[in-house]
């Protein structure tokens with residue numbers, strides 16, 4: 001591995017290939033013991049919710065649950081579930097609501113669990129923290145050991161959340177009899193193989209990320225673009241750029257990008273990251289969007305398994321392996337971007353997440369991003385009592 005620059009997000013990004021198989025082994029044991037067959041067979045609707053990376057992990061896994069487990073799936077930000085979704089006329093019977101939170105400390109995610117539970121939803125928390133509010137407000141907990149690393153734009157954590165959800169989708173499909181045991185095992189192997197397929201390309205991806213770090217560092221803003229299955233990685237890219245270098249970054253689906261972000265002034269200063277998989281039904285619209293990006297003179301990068309010859313001239317391409325199944329792609333397609341974030345941090349001398357507790361982002365020792373832990377949960381419970 002020819003890696004001259006080293007920092008926490010680069011280390012995390014490069015650890016994922018080796019992490020995959022042991023993680024699958026550990027998670028599978030936990031998932032096998034999580035539900036009875038009767039419980040799994042009873043669920044016909046699924047709500048995936050969380051905040052930040054944990055919300056988008058649900059969006060990334062939604063297609064797997066739809067396809068493999070045959071569930072009707074919503075993937076929603078936690079405040080949507082906590083404050084807008086708890087319609088007391090709604091009967092959640094047969095609904096599984098999964099709250100995803102690495103820390104378990106995001107109050108809105110615990111509040112979402114409280115909002116749906118009284119109406120019959122079965123609530124599951126996926127977290128690494130059994131002591132935090134999420135684990136205290138669910139019917140069941142799936143605790144993983146997300147590799148808690150140094151302060152960095154969370155990368156191995158997101159990988160763990162997505163992996164957990166994809167394995168759970170496979171398990172539910174198997175138990176519901178929609179896929180046979182051999183197919184379920186082949187899918188698990190497919191996840192490991194997809195991660196492994198990155199290994200021979202790592203040096204090439206590192207070299208590309210390093211040169212793109214230099215090219216994109218002077219940009220004043222960034223846009224992250226993707227449609228359908230690729231949207232989750234675009235959204236995640238936006239979050240990581242904020243965390244890594246603190247520059248204003250937008251995320252948009254490809255169609256809306258062509259109608260909205262397209263008009264931004266000073267396009268030469270807007271670094272643009274495009275996610276498009278070769279099997280995406282939005283592929284040709286993405287290619288058209290990239291033609292526009294190139295014409296505008298935007299510094300644009302496509303992270304893609306689409307053949308380079310199909311990508312418009314003027315667009316930088318980071319080539320990544322193709323996943324065996326389209327729903328597997330979000331598991332690793334973000335990786336070149338988190339690597340790029342490491343190089344951007346290095347170019348700009350940035351501290352990830354502005355040091356979290358450093359003023360004005362922190363307040364003394366206090367990490368200001370978390371709400372008062374009990375407050376938001378109480379709001380939901382009070383609304384319920386008032387019948388709102």
Ligand SMILES: N[C@@H]1[C@@H](O)[C@H](O)[C@@H](COP(=O)(O)O)O[C@@H]1O
Nearest residue numbers: 051052053054101102103104106
């Ligand atoms: N900066 C972090 C995000 O990276 C994270 O996605 C979010 C939710 O965290 P959790 O998964 O613990 O609920 O919290 C913070 O805002």
